[in-house]
Amino acid sequence: AQSVTQPDIHITVSEGASLELRCNYSYGATPYLFWYVQSPGQGLQLLLKYFSGDTLVQGIKGFEAEFKRSQSSFNLRKPSVHWSDAAEYFCAVAFTGGGNKLTFGTGTQLKVEL
Amino acid sequence: GAGVSQSPSNKVTEKGKDVELRCDPISGHTALYWYRQRLGQGLEFLIYFQGNSAPDKSGLPSDRFSAERTGESVSTLTIQRTQQEDSAVYLCASSAQPPGELFFGEGSRLTVL
Numbered sequence: 001a002q003s004v005t006q007p008d009i010h011i012t013v014s015e016g017a018s019l020e021l022r023c024n025y026s027y028g029a030t031p032y033l034f035w036y037v038q039s040p041g042q043g044l045q046l047l048l049k050y051f052s053g054d055t056l057v058q059g060i061k062g063f064e065a066e067f068k069r070s071q072s073s074f075n076l077r078k079p080s081v082h083w084s085d086a087a088e089y090f091c092a093v094a095f096t097g098g099g100n101k102l103t104f105g106t107g108t109q110l111k112v113e114l
Numbered sequence: 115g116a117g118v119s120q121s122p123s124n125k126v127t128e129k130g131k132d133v134e135l136r137c138d139p140i141s142g143h144t145a146l147y148w149y150r151q152r153l154g155q156g157l158e159f160l161i162y163f164q165g166n167s168a169p170d171k172s173g174l175p176s177d178r179f180s181a182e183r184t185g186e187s188v189s190t191l192t193i194q195r196t197q198q199e200d201s202a203v204y205l206c207a208s209s210a211q212p213p214g215e216l217f218f219g220e221g222s223r224l225t226v227l
Contacts, residue, residue: 036216044205100145104149104158106155
């Protein structure tokens with residue numbers, strides 16, 4: 001069965017520092033990969049997605065992610081974090097042949113220190 | 115409306131009662147998903163509807179849970195004989211062309227006393 005692992009439950013960074021959130025998936029087929037953000041009191045919002053092509057994808061709010069097939073990873077990055085980036089981040093995956101079911105990871109809670 | 119609409123936004127019920135949660139997806143979206151999010155946890159897949167295809171019910175935790183969708187419109191998630199462990203936020207999402215971007219509603223927060 002398809003699964004998504006976000007190994008970091010909580011991450012704290014200083015404002016202005018760089019950020020990398022890890023995401024690994026398991027399954028054998030071609031993945032469709034997503035990152036969503038859930039801010040306090042707000043709904044889930046798509047940051048970026050990867051379907052095919054260039055493995056480095058750009059998203060909203062200055063985020064980017066890189067798909068590495070050899071590592072089954074899709075890590076989210078931002079060069080300089082802003083205090084407003086404090087939120088919960090979810091990686092999600094769907095697979096061709098998997099019926100389009102979107103499976104989410106357990107999330108990484110980001111705290112930004114001023 | 116422009117977005118995914120869910121009702122009720124909050125529901126408090128007594129253990130053993132049945133509850134019904136409603137989701138009105140974005141017009142024209144063929145795919146509709148239900149997820150459960152327990153406090154401080156991730157999104158747990160419940161069920162997925164795509165057009166007229168048979169729904170993927172693989173995430174429903176027990177036979178107390180059921181969901182229906184009429185065509186490509188409103189969906190209802192029903193929980194029978196609620197238990198305290200059913201307390202969670204139930205999120206609905208729709209998508210125009212899966213596995214594309216999911217648009218989420220604000221969720222229905224269920225509290226079972």
